[in-house]
Amino acid sequence: MKSRKPSIPYIIWMVVFTMIPIVMIGCTAFTDKNGNFSLDAFSNALFYSEVFLKSLWIAFLSTVICLVLAYPLAYMLTKMKQSSQNTMIMLFMIPMWMNFLLRIYAWIMILQENGPLDNFLAILGIPHSSYLGNTAAVVLGMVYEYLPFMILPIYTVMSKIDGGLIEAARDLGSGNVTVFKKVIFPLSIPGVISGITMVFVPSASTFLVSQYLGGTDDIMIGDVIDKVFWTDQNTGSAISLILMVFILIFLIIMNLFGDEEAIA
Amino acid sequence: MEQTSKKTIVSLKDIFVRFDGEIILNHINLDIMEKEFVTILGPSGCGKTTTLRIIGGFVEPESGDIIFDGKKINGTPPNKRNVNTVFQKYALFPHLNVFENVAFGLRLKKLPKDVIKDRVTKMLAVVDLKGYEKRNVAKLSGGQQQRVAIARALVCDPDLILLDEPLGALDLKLRKSMQLELKDIQRKSAKTFIYVTHDQEEALTMSDRVVVMNNGVIEQIGTPEDIYNEPVNAFVADFIGEANILNGTMIDDCRIRILNRELECVDKGFGKKTPVDVVIRPEDIELTSPEKGQLVGEVMSSTFKGVHYEMSIMCGNCEILVHSTRSAEVGSTVGMCVIPFNIQIMNKLLPFYDNVIETVVSSSSEDENYFEFNLEDETVRVDGQFFEEGSGVRITLPPSALSLAGDGVGDLKDVYIESVVYKGEHNEIILESDERKWLMLSDVDEQVATYVSLAFDFSKASFELINGNREG
Numbered sequence: 001m002k003s004r005k006p007s008i009p010y011i012i013w014m015v016v017f018t019m020i021p022i023v024m025i026g027c028t029a030f031t032d033k034n035g036n037f038s039l040d041a042f043s044n045a046l047f048y049s050e051v052f053l054k055s056l057w058i059a060f061l062s063t064v065i066c067l068v069l070a071y072p073l074a075y076m077l078t079k080m081k082q083s084s085q086n087t088m089i090m091l092f093m094i095p096m097w098m099n100f101l102l103r104i105y106a107w108i109m110i111l112q113e114n115g116p117l118d119n120f121l122a123i124l125g126i127p128h129s130s131y132l133g134n135t136a137a138v139v140l141g142m143v144y145e146y147l148p149f150m151i152l153p154i155y156t157v158m159s160k161i162d163g164g165l166i167e168a169a170r171d172l173g174s175g176n177v178t179v180f181k182k183v184i185f186p187l188s189i190p191g192v193i194s195g196i197t198m199v200f201v202p203s204a205s206t207f208l209v210s211q212y213l214g215g216t217d218d219i220m221i222g223d224v225i226d227k228v229f230w231t232d233q234n235t236g237s238a239i240s241l242i243l244m245v246f247i248l249i250f251l252i253i254m255n256l257f258g259d260e261e262a263i264a
Numbered sequence: 265m266e267q268t269s270k271k272t273i274v275s276l277k278d279i280f281v282r283f284d285g286e287i288i289l290n291h292i293n294l295d296i297m298e299k300e301f302v303t304i305l306g307p308s309g310c311g312k313t314t315t316l317r318i319i320g321g322f323v324e325p326e327s328g329d330i331i332f333d334g335k336k337i338n339g340t341p342p343n344k345r346n347v348n349t350v351f352q353k354y355a356l357f358p359h360l361n362v363f364e365n366v367a368f369g370l371r372l373k374k375l376p377k378d379v380i381k382d383r384v385t386k387m388l389a390v391v392d393l394k395g396y397e398k399r400n401v402a403k404l405s406g407g408q409q410q411r412v413a414i415a416r417a418l419v420c421d422p423d424l425i426l427l428d429e430p431l432g433a434l435d436l437k438l439r440k441s442m443q444l445e446l447k448d449i450q451r452k453s454a455k456t457f458i459y460v461t462h463d464q465e466e467a468l469t470m471s472d473r474v475v476v477m478n479n480g481v482i483e484q485i486g487t488p489e490d491i492y493n494e495p496v497n498a499f500v501a502d503f504i505g506e507a508n509i510l511n512g513t514m515i516d517d518c519r520i521r522i523l524n525r526e527l528e529c530v531d532k533g534f535g536k537k538t539p540v541d542v543v544i545r546p547e548d549i550e551l552t553s554p555e556k557g558q559l560v561g562e563v564m565s566s567t568f569k570g571v572h573y574e575m576s577i578m579c580g581n582c583e584i585l586v587h588s589t590r591s592a593e594v595g596s597t598v599g600m601c602v603i604p605f606n607i608q609i610m611n612k613l614l615p616f617y618d619n620v621i622e623t624v625v626s627s628s629s630e631d632e633n634y635f636e637f638n639l640e641d642e643t644v645r646v647d648g649q650f651f652e653e654g655s656g657v658r659i660t661l662p663p664s665a666l667s668l669a670g671d672g673v674g675d676l677k678d679v680y681i682e683s684v685v686y687k688g689e690h691n692e693i694i695l696e697s698d699e700r701k702w703l704m705l706s707d708v709d710e711q712v713a714t715y716v717s718l719a720f721d722f723s724k725a726s727f728e729l730i731n732g733n734r735e736g
Contacts, residue, residue, distance in 0.1 A: 162353075162355065164351050164353055164355035165355050167322060167349075167355065168349070168356075169357075169368070170322075170341065170342040170343050171320060171342050171343070171349045171351075172348065172368050172416070172417075173343045173369055173372040173420070174372055175341075175343055186359045187358070187359055
């Protein structure tokens with residue numbers, strides 16, 4: 001039998017930094033300021049239900065756009081020479097090495113009045129204005145932020161598809177379109193699922209992007225937690241807990257979908 | 265006789281294939297008859313899989329034609345060819361179950377659902393996988409996966425089925441039973457099978473005809489019996505079954521000299537005093553008393569192999585392998601007899617024995633006593649010999665003067681090992697450089713189809729001036 005001892009430090013880590021914080025958040029969410037059991041925090045949280053929906057909507061939009069952009073790109077990547085593949089992947093990764101806030105500031109520069117986009121559109125005769133402060137700008141920032149997380153898993157799964165399967169499909173009578181439809185697409189679904197998960201989950205709970213790029217009604221749940229927590233820990237915890245439950249449900253649905261694909 | 269009445273289903277005409285400047289198939293010609301089980305046999309890297317892929321449409325030849333059913337099909341993609349392949353690693357679709365894998369080709373043909381169901385069910389019964397329809401292919405055993413792959417190809421009802429080492433991944437016992445099963449399926453389905461393998465036993469067991477390939481050329485085509493009993497050269501003899509391959513001299517028709525003995529044989533037409541290769545199968549040698557034996561030797565080892573004993577007998581410096589149901593004591597002296605019919609004479613693989621280089625001295629120095637010449641874009645230096653710059657020299661290197669050097673050193677780099685044949689004393693290795701072939705002796709079993717560096721030992725060479733113009 002293998003010794004379990006080497007895993008002990010990791011178990012301690014998980015208990016201290018995962019289990020205990022979750023329990024603490026749970027406790028805080030179900031109590032009031034004086035530490036007595038109370039559901040007030042949740043009824044306060046309901047006040048932000050619109051923000052919740054907006055957050056999920058923005059996350060959904062960002063995920064869909066990321067998927068639409070990333071899938072063909074990943075497919076094209078797998079068709080390139082190995083050296084070009086590496087270069088392309090590198091180019092998509094490099095922005096991620098830059099500070100997150102810096103990238104958001106860059107978008108502010110681009111989208112603001114008299115920024116490059118505005119100046120360009122002015123040449124085409126569109127009157128000057130700022131392109132900041134709306135949902136589209138938030139979605140744009142999110143897509144920019146999370147696109148690599150969609151490309152990488154899809155690309156990884158696609159590039160691992162055995163060339164022999166494609167040859168077998170061609171051998172059995174498939175043209176290029178059928179090969180894609182019947183072999184490449186079904187086999188790339190695990191990549192799509194993990195891509196969706198990796199984009200949707202962080203974008204649903206992100207903050208700052210909407211604060212910087214969005215308007216007053218584009219506030220997202222992450223920002224709410226950020227603000228509320230300093231004044232009312234109980235409500236902040238309740239919102240976090242609700243968000244966690246939402247994400248959990250989402251992950252379960254994605255997993256079910258993934259399993260079904262694998263069996264069928 | 266039966267062969268001639270059948271029509272040719274596919275023929276390769278003068279096929280030439282090159283990848284990255286390396287010649288893979290060197291002007292291959294091959295005709296395959298209808299309903300025939302043909303095996304392409306050869307060591308790895310000989311071009312057998314490429315030949316199959318050309319017929320399947322996955323590789324386009326640089327020159328040469330592929331004629332299928334009387335029509336030229338160069339450039340036709342695999343999906344437009346009425347040919348199906350059983351791939352080496354099966355290439356089953358992991359996202360589909362057994363039924364859907366087999367039905368894949370039929371669905372593409374847009375057949376009605378009930379026809380598909382009917383044909384797939386029947387085919388699964390043929391390959392003994394009834395009731396496996398809903399199984400996940402990844403969870404099947406190697407043998408079952410293999411049968412799904414065969415069913416998937418067969419169900420499409422192609423004129424021709426290509427099999428690329430489909431039994432390679434199976435264990436010995438399963439492989440043996442699958443060999444018979446495959447042959448059976450082929451006979452029942454009355455389809456043409458082209459089977460690629462490096463396993464000579466597999467080839468002999470299953471095939472109507474065997475095509476032996478080496479280094480991008482076809483060495484011999486024939487029935488398994490022909491290939492085994494009448495190999496055309498030492499390579500084929502060495503590759504198929506166990507064989508004693510010896511250097512011999514044809515004295516006259518039906519007289520052969522091997523191991524300093526003159527023996528009677530049945531082959532004619534090799535001329536007089538011609539160096540030849542001689543093949544004697546281990547089971548064709550009969551042990552007798554030393555007085556009665558045509559050859560006499562000392563038993564070095566004897567191993568029990570179940571049906572027979574495998575004995576190694578030293579005849580002078582030469583090792584002879586004997587299979588006999590009677591064992592002889594290790595260390596004893598025995599006689600050996602071979603009937604003339606069982607002595608198979610073959611032309612040498614190379615028309616020369618010593619490696620001769622005819623060249624012009626590119627630079628030299630009398631003081632330091634050396635000269636240099638160019639050999640296939642490399643400069644070779646010969647110490648201890650001096651010839652004037654510009655003079656023609658013939659250098660004769662016996663096979664023993666050649667050796668393999670480490671990577672990056674050596675006189676001639678990137679030399680291809682074409683064949684390695686054990687001749688009782690040494691391995692005779694035939695190497696191919698850019699412009700010519702070389703013969704080398706070695707006691708080490710080198711790997712064919714690999715690239716090595718060659719070193720020359722000029723102290724064993726003889727030199728001769730050939731520049732008649734200057735002297736005369």
